[in-house]
Amino acid sequence: MKLKRMMAVSLVAAMGLTMLSACGNSSSGDSAASSSGESSTLNVKIWDSTQLEGIRQICDEWSAQSGVDVQVEVVNWDNYWTLLEAGASGGQMPDVFWMHSNNSQRYMDAKLLLDLNDYIDADESIDMNNYYADIVDLYTQDDGTHYAIPKDYDTVALWYNKDMFDAAGVEYPTNDWTWEDLYEAGKALTKDGKYGMAMDTDLNQEGYYNIVYSYGGYIINDDKTESGWDDPKTVEAMEMWGKIVKDCMPPQSMMSESGEIDMFTSQVTAMQLMGSWRVAALQEYDCNWGVVNIPYHDANGNGQCDAGERVSIYNGLGWAAAASTANPDAAYSLISYLCSEAGQVKQAELGVTMSAYMGTSDTWVDARADKWDLSPYLNVTEGTDKMVIYPYSRASIWAENAKQELVPAYNDPSIMADTLKTMAVNMENELQAEQK
Incomplete structure (x- = not known):
């Protein structure tokens, strides 16, 4: 019963997003800030408070370059998915957020996540071959559409x-x-x-x-x-x-x-x-x-x-954006910054967690070498x-x-x-x- 209810929610949300995409999600351009001026702030949601300080520091660096403010908020695991489900049902989803393998397929099927393909194709700092293929696959539809870029991996x-x-x-x-x-x-x-x-x-x-x-x-x-x-x-x-x-x-x-x-x-x-x-x-x-x-x-x-x-x-998390975000260019720009080689090295250096970008997690080991x-x-x-x-x-x-x-x-x-x-x-x- 729970599965059928969730599928129904996703389908309803997908129908709503079709209209949103046609009516309110047309901003594009070269700059990170929305060309329509609809939003100068990105709302970012994560579920792990121990990563907050490091994630916020990287986001602040991006804000200093882009001119777009970022508000990072921690929501515990159970409430996190309740919040996303409510947003998918007609509320407001965060602009940028973590996606997990347990839930990614449903959100991709319902087109609740921003299609990143065109952005990735035009982005010299992102090559999906630099991430573990299994984790890339978690957030990629069978037709090759990427809906998130790997954030980390864990063993x-x-x-x-x-x-x-x-x-x-x-x-x-x-x-x-x-x-x-x-x-x-x-x-x-x-x-x-x-x-x-x-x-x-x-x-x-x-x-x-x-x-x-x-x-x-x-x-x-x-x-x-x-x-x-x-x-x-x-x-x-x-x-x-x-x-x-x-x-x-x-x-x-x-x-x-x-x-x-x-x-x-x-x-x-x-x-x-x-x-x-x-x-x-x-x-x-x-x-x-x-x-x-x-x-x-x-x-x-x-x-x-x-x-x-x-x-x-x-496993590995992915940085995703809502298909309904009012500022898709800025949302992708932030994701790109977080997932680029420099951003992934910074994540590891700060001791946030191991990085999805292959070959950068040695710095995560070095960050804790004084203790373990x-x-x-x-x-x-x-x-x-x-x-x-x-x-x-x-x-x-x-x-x-x-x-x-x-x-x-x-x-x-x-x-x-x-x-x-x-x-x-x-x-x-x-x-x-x-x-x-």
Whole structure:
């Protein structure tokens, strides 16, 4: 029902935008400021407050050059999409905003986003080949229309608390750890009110997706038509993940109440799988932490990481503009500035997050070198390691449902295989509904 309602909203919005494009969105020209004078300010929305300072600084630099003011506002994740949906239904969408793979297809289908093709073709500072192709594809329609330019990319690494390892007499993690190593250390650390690690059931990118692909399983096929939940290798991986949850983590009730990051920063848990986007929020803590590569699955049993055995799920946001913006030229000019090589280097230097422009994220590692060695986030892009784009489909309702469907199996790992079979059926029903 939710999917059909959202599709209906998008269709209504698309009809409204057709009229807007014909009547009120005709400004064009060489300057960033609207030639009609309709707007000298761009409204920008993001959802991560830890990135606000850096994003605002880059926008201010653009404003100084363009003469167009930028107002950057943070709206938390849930309210962010509510706000965009309300704008799509007849309200006012932001001029420029972040787009995510979970929602991009619906917004592109409904033509709610500004078509960037002509702008990109005329822009010497933007070449889409400079960004990871998977992330470019997230925001590109099958006909080749680009509706966003990649802002960043993210990978996953393992953080650990050195003091807690020392107190438990357990050796520190290394860059060559397997998932089995993580499990054994996690068990040893789980005692006296302390735990090996924690995981919120919402954390698929930072959690179980990685181990599934590491074991050779999958979540969704390339055509977005079939579920991989019941694939034998997926089942094997999730049974291992179920053991980690059961033997190395706090009770589910405790994790849902306290939050996995809070437990890690307060030294209740000794390890945490964390996406690179979280690093900016950790800067305020003065803890004795280390960072290593995400573990791998030694499928060949040879004690070394072979091709495809270490996997990090990765994703990336895109900078998009509303098709209804009164100032499309300025909106694109700002996006171009943010996504150009110079803008991406600046984003990395400020420690905002890793940059989507390939080859510029070394400066992000350097920005935090006084506290941590963040090179494990970049290591997974090299050698035999593998990055897998975050599994998604047109609406990805199945991904949200899976988070709760897995909870009984976390409490009783013996039912994991049966749970995954049921999830596969449910997911394929949802995928079929997306096509209607």
